[in-house]
Amino acid sequence: MGAVIFHVISWPTLGCALLVWGFAPGAVLRLIVLLYPRDHPRRRELIGELHAHPRIERPFWVAEQLETALFGGLYPRIARHLHRLTASSSQPQTTEVSAASLASSPQNVYRHLQAGFAESNAQRCVEYEDNRIFHPGDAFIDVLRWLWGGIEGGPVTVAAISGESLACTLLADHFAAVNAILAEQEPPAAPMTIDEMITGLGVAGLGRYVGPAEYQRICAMIREDVPAMTGYTAEGKLAHLIVPRQEPPAGTSDASVPVTYSGKPREDQDDVETWLGQVTITEPGDSRRTFTHYPEHPDDPDHRALTWGYTGSGPLATGALILNDALGFGTPGTIDHAGVMPGGVPSPMLVAFTEYIVAKFPDQRGRASWQLSRRAVLEWVSKWRAENDANGEARPET
Amino acid sequence: MRRTYALVQVGLALMDDASARHWGYELSKRSGVRSPVMYRILQNMLDEGWLSDGWEEQARAGRAKRPPRRYYELTDAGKIELGALIAEARRDARFRTLVAPQIAGIST
Numbered sequence: 001m002g003a004v005i006f007h008v009i010s011w012p013t014l015g016c017a018l019l020v021w022g023f024a025p026g027a028v029l030r031l032i033v034l035l036y037p038r039d040h041p042r043r044r045e046l047i048g049e050l051h052a053h054p055r056i057e058r059p060f061w062v063a064e065q066l067e068t069a070l071f072g073g074l075y076p077r078i079a080r081h082l083h084r085l086t087a088s089s090s091q092p093q094t095t096e097v098s099a100a101s102l103a104s105s106p107q108n109v110y111r112h113l114q115a116g117f118a119e120s121n122a123q124r125c126v127e128y129e130d131n132r133i134f135h136p137g138d139a140f141i142d143v144l145r146w147l148w149g150g151i152e153g154g155p156v157t158v159a160a161i162s163g164e165s166l167a168c169t170l171l172a173d174h175f176a177a178v179n180a181i182l183a184e185q186e187p188p189a190a191p192m193t194i195d196e197m198i199t200g201l202g203v204a205g206l207g208r209y210v211g212p213a214e215y216q217r218i219c220a221m222i223r224e225d226v227p228a229m230t231g232y233t234a235e236g237k238l239a240h241l242i243v244p245r246q247e248p249p250a251g252t253s254d255a256s257v258p259v260t261y262s263g264k265p266r267e268d269q270d271d272v273e274t275w276l277g278q279v280t281i282t283e284p285g286d287s288r289r290t291f292t293h294y295p296e297h298p299d300d301p302d303h304r305a306l307t308w309g310y311t312g313s314g315p316l317a318t319g320a321l322i323l324n325d326a327l328g329f330g331t332p333g334t335i336d337h338a339g340v341m342p343g344g345v346p347s348p349m350l351v352a353f354t355e356y357i358v359a360k361f362p363d364q365r366g367r368a369s370w371q372l373s374r375r376a377v378l379e380w381v382s383k384w385r386a387e388n389d390a391n392g393e394a395r396p397e398t
Numbered sequence: 399m400r401r402t403y404a405l406v407q408v409g410l411a412l413m414d415d416a417s418a419r420h421w422g423y424e425l426s427k428r429s430g431v432r433s434p435v436m437y438r439i440l441q442n443m444l445d446e447g448w449l450s451d452g453w454e455e456q457a458r459a460g461r462a463k464r465p466p467r468r469y470y471e472l473t474d475a476g477k478i479e480l481g482a483l484i485a486e487a488r489r490d491a492r493f494r495t496l497v498a499p500q501i502a503g504i505s506t
Contacts, residue, residue: 041451041468042437045422048454051464052423061433068434072441 036073191236259374294321309363319354326377419469448476
């Protein structure tokens with residue numbers, strides 16, 4: 001016993017205590033706040049508050065926060081985990097719903113959706129409101145009910161953006177997420193349409209909750225806004241970044257004109273890792289046009305930012321910009337203008353161009369510049385057309 | 399919300415300047431409530447809609463070379479509810495020592 005007491009009050013122990021509590025309260029606090037769920041605002045709040053305290057008080061204040069974190073962070077976290085375990089054991093596995101049942105029963109779509117939708121909502125709402133609103137595992141209709149309750153002047157105000165646009169953003173996320181899941185199924189399932197989504201909302205009881213007039217208004221809003229906020233049409237098909245499948249107008253695709261496409265990271269970015277690019281089209285006479293998005297879309301510019309060095313929507317946008325210009329379709333000012341065919345999917349040629357050319361551009365910050373001539377693009381197009389049919393199927397060798 | 403000694407203390411500190419932004423450290427000092435208890439009360443008030451919250455401007459925090467702080471503001475509902483709560487506390491013998499100086503301060 002005496003030895004234990006000796007160790008407790010020994011100089012090394014005292015030294016460690018001084019080191020941890022006297023010199024590193026910030027580090028200890030950062031460990032303590034990990035007890036809070038990742039999206040909990042108190043994580044940031046406590047770290048911000050530390051600097052408001054006089055240095056002499058900080059070790060004691062940090063010690064107090066352990067209590068705050070245990071009861072305010074760890075306990076709800078465990079409760080939420082237990083709730084999720086209970087819910088998953090009592091409900092059927094929803095991520096393996098067959099395509100047929102998805103198509104036949106709209107409510108299944110929403111059940112299928114709950115896990116992914118609630119999770120993405122939680123993250124997005126954290127981004128928008130910095131705190132507290134949705135949690136993974138929340139039922140879709142509860143989220144929606146809460147959301148519309150908030151719009152109607154309920155207990156929570158949406159500070160960053162209006163509740164209605166937040167609702168639309170959430171529904172748009174949901175619509176795109178479900179269609180992405182359906183498209184990945186083997187074989188690919190029929191996409192969820194806006195009509196199905198609205199039917200599902202009706203089945204889920206939104207009409208009874210908000211009343212018939214408001215329900216009609218919401219449906220009209222969904223019909224108009226949700227497709228515009230996603231890359232999907234009302235039929236659930238990918239709507240953006242489409243290279244036209246008709247032949248280019250005669251005479252506009254001229255390999256002899258010395259046009260160059262050059263790309264480099266945008267200069268107004270602080271984040272070294274996640275840079276976005278800009279592409280400049282230089283024509284004879286040093287005429288230059290620079291793009292940061294493609295196609296430009298006033299309502300939704302962020303989903304069409306230009307990147308390269310991998311395969312994804314950013315490189316697809318870069319590929320579409322280059323191909324559309326090289327093939328003579330121009331560079332549309334909006335998604336509705338020339339060069340884009342709503343209702344289709346990215347053409348096989350665009351997919352191949354993105355995979356074999358754009359994805360190979362250097363993507364490391366400081367070395368992420370490239371240049372390509374129109375002649376080189378058109379040579380690649382000719383070769384691709386010689387080897388593939390319009391559907392991207394390889395032609396039989398003759 | 400259950401009326402407790404700590405709740406009344408935090409309520410008094412908030413209502414001391416009902417239209418101001420309140421910061422955690424200062425609020426804890428003025429109310430005399432330990433921060434774990436105070437944060438629980440603030441969370442309950444947020445859930446009840448008595449408070450709204452926000453984050454200090456990034457530029458201001460950047461100038462001070464520290465992370466942004468979270469602030470709390472009383473909502474209109476919060477002002478009404480806390481006003482009623484303090485008025486009831488004044489009539490409640492349990493809180494006499496707490497609210498008496500305030501009453502004396504107002505009357506002088």
